[in-house]
Amino acid sequence: MKSEAKTPSDLSAQIAKAIRDAIVEGRMIVDERLPSEAELAAEFNVSRPTVREALKRLAAQSLIRTQRGAFGGAFVKRLSYEEAYGQQITTSTLLLSMNAVRFETACEARYALERACAPLAAERRSPDHLATMRAEIHRQQQPGLSDESFCASDVTFHRALVDAAGNPVLSYQLAGAVEAMQPLMNMKTFTERSREEIVGLHTGIADALEAHDASVADQKLEDLAAYTLTLGQDAMEKRARKAT
Amino acid sequence: MKSEAKTPSDLSAQIAKAIRDAIVEGRMIVDERLPSEAELAAEFNVSRPTVREALKRLAAQSLIRTQRGAFGGAFVKRLSYEEAYGQQITTSTLLLSMNAVRFETACEARYALERACAPLAAERRSPDHLATMRAEIHRQQQPGLSDESFCASDVTFHRALVDAAGNPVLSYQLAGAVEAMQPLMNMKTFTERSREEIVGLHTGIADALEAHDASVADQKLEDLAAYTLTLGQDAMEKRARKAT
């Protein structure tokens, strides 16, 4: 009945899997109520703490939400875009930081994906998106801005670019790619000169989107990708020279 | 000290957040051992079951692994690409299925991202990737293949295309986009005629990659995107007519 001799222990993982499968396969629909903890405990023949551990696992993945009180309980949760963004970003950031991903690799992936957004963004960008981009460009020009703030502004600029494509699925997929780069970028230092260069390219991108010109936007993004790469290589060389 | 009057209850969530932050911010490194459950309970002034619920939350996100026995405990886990793929796919699939994402939206996102891979794939594709693609094309031509198997083969083909770009970060980002489309595609039916069309385009893509020809590959992908869109619209119209 419940063979699965694979993992004799970790009952809570098995129970979590069973419920997760039911949700993913559509056997439980959004806002449907799960049996109470006591009922689940009886059903799976385990104690309530074990069931609770399983439910917490699901809650951590935003698969369920719980509500206290009478007629409360655990409910299948509609996964919102915001939460999905958040999970995406956490996972991407950890993946990059824990696997010693080369700066070039992450950079290449990020700009390849962003360039995929450019044609759509050129077509659909709203005044709102343009305003956000202009505002960030302005911030990036302020003297005395710390490297970290400069990076944060860069991320906001690029997210606006992605969002301008007007496709929430695309925004979701790229949230991780854009945000996860920030820790890698934070390790670099930006000279006055390189900031000027970047701001110039950002301006070019915003102008191109405003003019609905996809090919110029793509060109500027390619330039920006290339320039970012050289920045990374410079930093590496400098470090190598220092180590010698 | 630990006020946080925002959420009076849900201690396990707070504890999980505290530990998660420590990991994400790099205060704990890979393979570092967390304090034992009893120690954590004392540290946070809660009971062991509460600590355990927090740890299960982290385990669900693959942030830690636990080991029983003396000198066992919870350890910060290196997030592998495989696990990251898996989480990506689960989240993407749920996001699409729970938010009534339009077929066109998902389709647009997927092909925009895939086309971003095309130039890199044309440059770097290995014989292995080409062989996988050819094999799937062959499978797709077999008569009597179920729609579901056809879709599964389609996914494998496209993942080979993405992997051919030789950038694991890109592969990770696209895993969700490609796989999450499968349930949406499974709802369609593929006539003999449409399968022929798709197989033709797949062959064109494989040929272009083999010839290192990025622009043809891109063109074929654009055609495939357009054709897939019309398939989806046909299906919608047919359903609408039936409902009338």
Next chain:
DNA sequence: GCGCGGAAAATGTCAGACAATTAAATGTAA
């Protein structure tokens, strides 16, 4: 009809106990 208070149901938390597992320490014999 309308507020109000208690009952009931459910999750959140705690305490203590035992089982299972594992690595290190210890002891023993060749």
Next chain:
DNA sequence: TTACATTTAATTGTCTGACATTTTCCGCGC
């Protein structure tokens, strides 16, 4: 001395039972 078996201690996994807290519903009095 070395190799192997045994004990031991630390730690997670699970269970039982209890109490606290939150929230809804129902009936009661007005």
